[in-house]
Amino acid sequence: MSGDSKAQLQRNVQVSDELKPHFRVTTIMERPYVMLKKNHYELDSNSKFEGFCIDLLAELSKDLGFTYTIHAVKDGKYGNDKYGNGSWDGMIGEILRGEAEMAVAPLTVNYRRSEAVDFTKPFLSLGISILYKVPDDQQPDLFSFLNPLSWQIWTAIATSIITVTLGMYFVANVTPYEWNLNFSCCTAHEPHPAAAFATNQEAPIVMSNNYSFWNTVWYVLSTMLKGGCDFGPRAVSTRLLGGTWWVFYLVIISAYTANLAAVLTVSRPYIPIKNLDDLANQTSISYGTIRGGSTMQFFQESRIAAHVKMWEYMKDKDVFVTSNGKGVERALSMNYAYLMESTSLEYETSQNCNLTQIGGVLGSKGYGIALAKKSDWTDRISRQILLYAKRGIIEMKKTKWWRSKGAACASTASAVKHDRFALSMYNVAGLFITLGVGIVLAAIVVIFELIYRCHHISKKEGKPFLDELLYELKFAMNMNSLSNHRSRQKMSMCMNNGNGKPNHLNENGHLKKTTI
Numbered sequence: 001m002s003g004d005s006k007a008q009l010q011r012n013v014q015v016s017d018e019l020k021p022h023f024r025v026t027t028i029m030e031r032p033y034v035m036l037k038k039n040h041y042e043l044d045s046n047s048k049f050e051g052f053c054i055d056l057l058a059e060l061s062k063d064l065g066f067t068y069t070i071h072a073v074k075d076g077k078y079g080n081d082k083y084g085n086g087s088w089d090g091m092i093g094e095i096l097r098g099e100a101e102m103a104v105a106p107l108t109v110n111y112r113r114s115e116a117v118d119f120t121k122p123f124l125s126l127g128i129s130i131l132y133k134v135p136d137d138q139q140p141d142l143f144s145f146l147n148p149l150s151w152q153i154w155t156a157i158a159t160s161i162i163t164v165t166l167g168m169y170f171v172a173n174v175t176p177y178e179w180n181l182n183f184s185c186c187t188a189h190e191p192h193p194a195a196a197f198a199t200n201q202e203a204p205i206v207m208s209n210n211y212s213f214w215n216t217v218w219y220v221l222s223t224m225l226k227g228g229c230d231f232g233p234r235a236v237s238t239r240l241l242g243g244t245w246w247v248f249y250l251v252i253i254s255a256y257t258a259n260l261a262a263v264l265t266v267s268r269p270y271i272p273i274k275n276l277d278d279l280a281n282q283t284s285i286s287y288g289t290i291r292g293g294s295t296m297q298f299f300q301e302s303r304i305a306a307h308v309k310m311w312e313y314m315k316d317k318d319v320f321v322t323s324n325g326k327g328v329e330r331a332l333s334m335n336y337a338y339l340m341e342s343t344s345l346e347y348e349t350s351q352n353c354n355l356t357q358i359g360g361v362l363g364s365k366g367y368g369i370a371l372a373k374k375s376d377w378t379d380r381i382s383r384q385i386l387l388y389a390k391r392g393i394i395e396m397k398k399t400k401w402w403r404s405k406g407a408a409c410a411s412t413a414s415a416v417k418h419d420r421f422a423l424s425m426y427n428v429a430g431l432f433i434t435l436g437v438g439i440v441l442a443a444i445v446v447i448f449e450l451i452y453r454c455h456h457i458s459k460k461e462g463k464p465f466l467d468e469l470l471y472e473l474k475f476a477m478n479m480n481s482l483s484n485h486r487s488r489q490k491m492s493m494c495m496n497n498g499n500g501k502p503n504h505l506n507e508n509g510h511l512k513k514t515t516i
Helices: 003-012 052-064 090-096 111-116 151-174 193-197 213-224 236-265 276-280 294-301 305-315 324-333 342-351 377-391 393-403 425-461 465-476 486-495
Strands: 022-027 067-072 124-133 179-181 207-209 286-288 336-341 355-367
Touching: 022 090, 052 067, 052 377, 052 393, 090 111, 124 324, 124 342, 151 213, 151 236, 151 425, 213 236, 236 425, 276 305, 276 355, 286 305, 294 305, 294 336, 324 336, 324 342, 324 355, 336 342, 342 355, 342 393, 377 393, 425 465
Parallel strands: 022 067, 286 336
Antiparallel strands: 124 336, 124 355, 179 207
16 A cells, blocks of 8 residues: 555544553643643543643643543652652652553653653743742832933932032122122112112212122022022123033933823832842842742752742741742732742733742753653654644643633733933933033133133233232122222222212212213
């Protein structure tokens, strides 16, 4: 017969179940791999089970031609040689004692188990990850309006206010162009109107500067908070510094306003750990895994410092559980991080939105089907599992049980933020650099203004330049009396005539008539 005829004949021949090989299959109750149906008490031994592993076993049975009887492992354990003398418990122990020929369950393939039994090729690849409860939302506190910016930025802003205030005060007092005759907020470029009608004894015409220290503080704060100010800079240096300050606070206020609504209206949970290292280096959150499982063996045998530290913590405390279900319950009810396989974690987070995965996946391992040593079925089942993986059958079954069974959450990648989002110094560092450059440029410009003014006066009055420079600096630093400044003296001379009356008044004290 040709090859095609033989294949057709094999497909047409129906072999009786009595003639097929029969396996006693041991398993363990673990969602979503093996579960009891809701009406399991009405069904026989095989029909009462459902889950990913049950579907996989049924597929293998149909394609490879064998029958099976399923029973749950008596002690509820996966398999561990606790004492190191070959006395295995769990599903591995049942195979070694001849109580079962096959173990189909979420059974991790590792070195110690593979020395006792044979494993097929893994039907699922996985690693270890952290299951943790999503904390309750943090409600805004009394000072939540400060949350849009980090404390580093608030500190830098306070420092900037102090720096700009001192810088503006210094520049405005040093530059000659901020000193006016009776400077007023209403007549910034002219003498006070009352000066024209005042007597010499009242002496209303004096040199004044609007940038006293407290006025400068008010100017900086009011412009920053957009409250407006009744005076503004007049010199190039003060305008340069003021303009830089305006640009600085414009961006800061805009960023704060844009971020304020999100901070006050969106409440985000805060998770204190971000990865396995964070978990190892803290003590407030307890953590553990299944007693006797492959995850416990991983930490027990690992030589990585963080893993050794975690094992030292776990082995002396009551942190182990008997099943994934118990671990999930403990994570939901206590401040507890459960270390479990990533595929099982993916299922749990898809079913319960109060759970989330912390960090990435540690290590790489797989679930395999266990059989007795030197079993003829190990290679046959392995080849069939590889064929299922190639055709996407395993992925379809995983989608069926992970996504389609009343899943409450659409994705395991839940939108959990590890901290409130606040602008950091890195986001606005350029603003502070710009402000610093503005302060430096203002200082340079005010030096040139002072030098130019002193040079002009010294040349006009025939005085030494250095003497004039020292004179102006002493006056700017309030070391000389205002009445001693040349502008006051010249104005007094101009305003007085020989009889002690201002020259714009006649002898009777009335205003002189002038023509233009």
